Amino acid sequence: GDSVTQMEGPVTLSEEAFLTINCTYTATGYPSLFWYVQYPGEGLQLLLKATKADDKGSNKGFEATYRKETTSFHLEKGSVQVSDSAVYFCALISGGSYIPTFGRGTSLIVHP
Amino acid sequence: SAVISQKPSRDICQRGTSLTIQCQVDSQVTMMFWYRQQPGQSLTLIATANQGSEATYESGFVIDKFPISRPNLTFSTLTVSNLSPEDSSIYLCSVVGSGGSTGELFFGEGSRLTVL
Numbered sequence: 484g485d486s487v488t489q490m491e492g493p494v495t496l497s498e499e500a501f502l503t504i505n506c507t508y509t510a511t512g513y514p515s516l517f518w519y520v521q522y523p524g525e526g527l528q529l530l531l532k533a534t535k536a537d538d539k540g541s542n543k544g545f546e547a548t549y550r551k552e553t554t555s556f557h558l559e560k561g562s563v564q565v566s567d568s569a570v571y572f573c574a575l576i577s578g579g580s581y582i583p584t585f586g587r588g589t590s591l592i593v594h595p
Numbered sequence: 596s597a598v599i600s601q602k603p604s605r606d607i608c609q610r611g612t613s614l615t616i617q618c619q620v621d622s623q624v625t626m627m628f629w630y631r632q633q634p635g636q637s638l639t640l641i642a643t644a645n646q647g648s649e650a651t652y653e654s655g656f657v658i659d660k661f662p663i664s665r666p667n668l669t670f671s672t673l674t675v676s677n678l679s680p681e682d683s684s685i686y687l688c689s690v691v692g693s694g695g696s697t698g699e700l701f702f703g704e705g706s707r708l709t710v711l
Binding site: 517519524525526527528529532572581582583585586587588 | 599601626628635636637638640643687689691699700701702703704705
């Protein structure tokens with residue numbers, strides 16, 4: 484079955500540091516890939532997505548590129564802020580389903 | 596997009612009791628989903644609730660433990676029955692919003708349940 488593997492957290496960074504959160508996947512066919520973010524006390528919200536190989540999703544300074552050859556969708560941001568502190572979930576959808584398969588989530592803590 | 600309100604936002608319950616969580620959406624949606632988010636773990640889909648039909652439960656979840664109602668296209672409830680400490684989790688309601696692309700789910704803020 485489909486699966487998503489994310490790096491373990493928490494990831495702790497100082498403000499303005501570079502962020503990478505690794506995500507790899509296993510899926511049949513060609514899935515669509517997503518990053519969701521969950522700020523403290525809130526539900527998840529879509530951060531960015533990519534629907535085919537080599538697509539780059541971007542939003543709020545975050546980027547992720549759909550790499551079919553390495554089955555990866557790593558999340559990056561050049562300069563994190565304290566307000567980016569949240570839990571980040573990588574997810575995929577395949578086979579025409581409406582229901583994503585989520586990774587375990589990676590907690591990001593950004594210190595001033 | 597879709598705006599989802601969940602109630603209660605948090606509750607503390609005694610072992611053996613039940614808790615009903617409400618989910619209200621600001622637009623009509625066909626499919627509503629209930630997830631469980633245990634501490635340090637990913638989201639686990641409990642069931643899909645479709646209006647006018649029985650909910651579809653995922654492996655490991657049964658109707659007796661997690662009865663779901665879906666009386667109309669904007670509302671659903673999830674009951675967690677016969678509570679035990681292992682049921683302590685965040686429960687999330689989500690929908691595929693009208694006009695939303697496949698895979699884009701909208702989530703409520705979650706209901707944090709603690710069972711003593």
